[in-house]
Amino acid sequence: MQQNKKKDSKSARAWMFYDWANSVYSLVISTAIFPIYYASVTTTDSSDQVSFFGWEVTNTVLYSYALSFSFLIVVLLSPVLSSIADLSSRKKAFLKQFCYMGAGATALLFFFDGVDTLWIGILGTIVASVGFWGSQVFYNAFLPEIVPKKDQDRVSGKGFALGYLGSSILMILTLAFIQFHDVFGIANSGMATRISFVIVAIWWAGFAQITFNGLPESGERVKIKSHHIWDGYKQLKVTWDKFQHMTGIKTFLVGFFLLSTGVQTIILLATPFGTKVLGMGEVQMISTILIIQFLAIAGAQIFSRLSGKIGNIRAIIVSLIIWTTITIIGWSLQADDPLVEYKFYFMGGLVGLVMGGVQSLARSTYSKMLPVEGEHATFFSFYDVTEKVAIVIGTFFFGFIEELSGDMHNSVLFLAVFFLASTLVMTRVKYNFKNV
DSSP: OHHHHHHHHHHHHHHHHHHHHHHHIIIIIIISHHHHHHHHHHOBTTBOEEEETTEEEEHHHHHHHHHHHHHHHHHHHHHHHHHHHHHHTOHHHHHHHHHHHHHHHHHHGGGOOSGGGHHHHHHHHHHHHHHHHHHHHHHHHTHHHHSOHHHHHHHHHHHHHHHHHHHHHHHHHHHHHHHTGGGGTOSOHHHHHHHHHHHHHHHHHHHHHHHHHHSOOOSOOOOOOTHHHHHHHHHHHHHHHHHTTSTTHHHHHHHHHHHHHHHHHHHHHHHHIIIIISOOOHHHHHHHHHHHHHHHHHHHHHHHHHHHHHOHHHHHHHHHHHHHHHHHHHHHOOTTOTTHHHHHHHHHHHHHHHHHHHHHHHHHHHHHHSOSSSOHHHHHHHHHHHHHHHHHHHHHHHHHHHHHHSOHHHHHHHHHHHHHHHHHHHTTOOOOTTTO
């Protein structure tokens, strides 16, 4: 019994370490350095218009659409892949493949150096995003298999905290590398920035080896055949039928969909909003992102403890009220406000407190609602598809509203609707609050 406990503990630590490995992509590529770099190399002569295969479009709109397309691919792929992973006992194999796909595409961003190579930047953005989010399907599916329900909030929260810490460390090192590029014999900051994309890829794939070596692969490996694809879709239908008898889970997924539309869109597109609309410089944006990262470490732990006192659902509702406040603050910010920098820092602090908390709680709440035995990758495919559809809708309409109205403020205000709707839906989730 003691030996099994040690083995489970080792698996949990290995599982958490993937957050340390892959969160550098989420921070450096999705949130911080790459969006700033993208804006700088696609803005010429005070114009933000770019030509993409003959399509004249605003650079930030194109970036929003590229993200939407990448998540659409994940939506189409992840259900059948996760079902096949359950049927063939290959969750870890799929986790590896998507990890290497994402890290490889991130490294290829090195060759994106201006509007002439815009296609590399957009293609790299799409493939890296598919790799990152595709791997999350299989990563999340391990949680209910290696961690008892009573420990899932704690382990999920620790995973997010590790991710925030690791990614913050690498971003600080990367910023020093870019800022003092001449010390390292690099010609300019642009080249140093492109090298940093390769460093992110090496960190991601390298530290993921700890996870790959420590996670178990349950069951006998079965050779994948063509009929497994159709079996995968059939298994999705079987899993959907099971939801009909699982109290509260369908309502929770609706609330999670609305929540994710707002949260993920803010995480992905806050940097373009800060730089383009509010005129935040690189120093101010990086400072804000670091504030978010370090407060997110505390936030994940604070909301884990809060859930122990008032329940997961009520804790999520508290975070949703704060998210609604964040969108209203963002909508009210103006570039000519002499205090805009400090208000932006304050808004970033609020984002940090609730970002890690709501993501961690949503994952562990859903995990605890699932049966102990079952097709966990298939169950989590519904969770991940729900999140990705939400991101497709959020990022698309964020870009579309900007293109339609010419003002990104309207896009920010649009997100408040989703937070308010999610709050109403979450109040209707019926579940045993002693356990969740």
